[in-house]
Amino acid sequence: MDSRLKVLIVGGSITGLSLALMLERVGIDFLLLEAHVDIAPELGASIGLCPNGLRILDQLSCYDSLQEKSQNHSVNNSWYGTLAGRKVKEFEGLGGAVIERHGYPLSFIDRRMLLQHLYDSLRQKHKVLTGKRVVSIVKSDDVAVMIRTEDGSSYTGDVLVGADGIHSRVRREMARLDPAHDYIESASLHAHWACLFGISRNVPGIAKGDVGYVFGNRFSYLLGDGPGDRSYFFLTKRLQKRVFGSDIPRFSDKDKEAFVKPHLDDHITSGLRFRDMYDKRMSSVLVPLEEIVYKRWHYGRIIAIGDSSSKMLPITGQGGNSAIENAAVLTNNLFDCLKTSPQNKPTVEQLDTVFEKVQELRTPRLQKFVTMANKRQAVDALLTPELEEFALTRMPQLQAEVILRGFQTEFGQAASLNMLPVPYRPRTVPFADEQPQEKSKKGDIMAKL
Template sequence: MASAEPFRVIIAGGGIAGLALANMLEKFDLDYLILEGHSSIAPAVGASIGMFPNGLRILDQLGCYEDIQDVFGGDVPYSRSHTRDENGHILTTMEDMSGSLEKRHGYGLMFFDRQKLLEILHDNIRQKEKVLCNKRVTGVDLVDGGVRVTCADGSVFPGSIVVGADGIHSAVRDAMTALGNKLQPGYFDPQERVPCYYKCSFGIAQHVPGWVAGEQHLVTGRGRSQLVASGPDDKVYWFMFEKLPETKYDKDIPKFTKEDEAEFVRRNKDVPITESVTFGDVYGRRISSTLTPLHEVVYKKWFFRRIITLGDSAHKPNPLGGQGANGALESCAVLVNTILRTRERRGGALTGLTDEEVETIFTETQSTRHERAELILKRAHDQQTLFAYESPWFSTLIFKIVQPLAGESHLLSSLAALFAGAAKLDGLPVPPRPREIPFDDEVPEKTFNEKTRGLVGKAFVGGVVGGILWIIAAKAFDLPTVGR
């Protein structure tokens, strides 16, 4: 069914995915409306965000990169990154990790307040009247040639499609699944479950005694791990992960109270981060904190008819890998790319998109992104099991033998392989920033020059060497994987 109404995207959720998608649509004169449930577009929820080259490249296309750099006031985000054992002792150190990434990929690694990125994305939107707060989405209906989105206050908004960018507890996904089960039984797998293996204390601290600014720490443990990173304004961002006694699924996944958080801190306050700083030292200087379960999932189906989910509502990895927001940006970019190709095929107009055309757009979006989202999910999960010593002999072998032998070149090569296949906005230029290793979509095979071949070759050799060591380790011990 087609509609004579102009093309309009209803975006449920004004988080990173929703605001980024609005920025992208605006760049190409595509109409949209954001429906955000909070009373403000950048609520102080006390979370940090880690941006890597694959996400920063897209933000650079949108004109947001310089504003992100300004957050750091010209300071180098990270002077070094340490991997530490459960006693806080250094296992390995990478000097100038952010600088190394920037030299290789054009962008470094940046940890800062999630609220700040929301502000930057919102400030970059020209048509702010299209961003509505206090509009919590509660339902979605399919109508002839479009959708109708209902909010908690009773307001209703029509559109051509709806994008659920409303997180892991997505109202859009719930509505989409209910519609699918009613209109096309069997479309969604009734056996599909969302697992939770870990809980996580995360938050923001400031002016922590003994903390060395400009450092990042990945700390191993028995049944737990930590990621603690420096930020601007002498801030410290922490994540402490603790394995649940057993894997929980769906409605059995626990919700935690402030009393649960207090008990978690009491048990872990003396756990070292470095030789001189404990988890309790950081938590004691907290600005904000939360204890939350960690859902890990890439759904089999991201869409139904005129409804699609992106970001955490479609693919949510463990945050230890740092790719949640970066992956959300990639998915938004791919959706916009696919819409633009459709507009071009239709002679420059999107009015009257049929259900079949919309399904083609969504199918191309998911097929382009699904495998990569699963790769990121698995890498983050395996990293978590490794750092939490779920297989103690395997983790010992990796941290005591494999990692020191492979060196930092293997880590950089592994990251290069992850970044290489990243998506971008096809219709916007990427600002010129020097980099030694281009992304896959920047290097047509015929234009490979000798320097590029050499750099990629080195990355390949480094990856092979590290991979051989990894295979040896995996043969000797049972490699932990998702779903064990």
């Protein structure tokens, strides 16, 4: 498509770079503005990639190269354990079963590795500008939207997409431009957990291809093997109380050390204390874990997606994959809109319809993921006697098929790019939009989620 539409993207996040790559592939002009000088800054975090996100990356012709860069790393075994270093349940070969069923693996890589790969996959790298922190939306009217950056530059486009995270400047600007509505939702945005994310090297107690979950008392660990000599850790802990809006804390280095100190001697595996892993860290960061699915995503020519529109706990690994799905659904609907727009220039009314459709399609799935992650985190942190009994007594009796059926629900209703082919990957369980009866129901929301 040769489009006159220009999309401004604020934020070189997974959402923002995925969207840029999608727009480029389908012929829609874009300009991405990233606040950091480095497009892939070292922020101490890893990301779990699942079949629902990887299928879209495959459509964008960057799945095979990502696998090569990550040394074909994938999860093979999953296990659950206690702070005594005892495994209560192990699912051997779980990753292989996921590939057989869904065509793609489960994997852990550095978040910056994915960001760099998405950027490297762009042909028009000159359309990604770093060191451009957006400070205001100058105007959003019937003709265009204009933004200004901290260095005094201004940029104009037809659509503005906020992909700038939970502390979104774009969302705050929407609230300023449209004070009649609540875009901030400080009474709903909340955090009841905090997490220490980290990347370590040369940790001997984390087996290749393993992902482990360690039950604690109001806290838990997620441990993952990464490419090469990397290992990842997530130490998630319950805050003393649920906090909302502006009361959600920002943590200092001193806060981080206080957070870590009581856990250094935790036996996270047999023969491995958390101290052993933490001392080998390359990077780490302590953050509050916000949770929300915002009720308002858009205003005029502006829409916020990814973490700017929803946030979930990381334990299920669906945050990044959902962000990729969000970008795909927005691309689908912009692409369809341009087919009927005079001179490929949608009106504000047409864009309002597009944005509302994107929100309607995505909200149920995101709400499901937020709820699912919250319930799962409560189990791993043994929040109640009932959950402790389930984790330590009933979970050891679960069969792998139960986990795989859960994955089928989690992955099966995923979005994809409607205008690009899905490369053939053998799988026994098709995605919903690959099933003939779903393809025939073009108006069916579930076929597009």
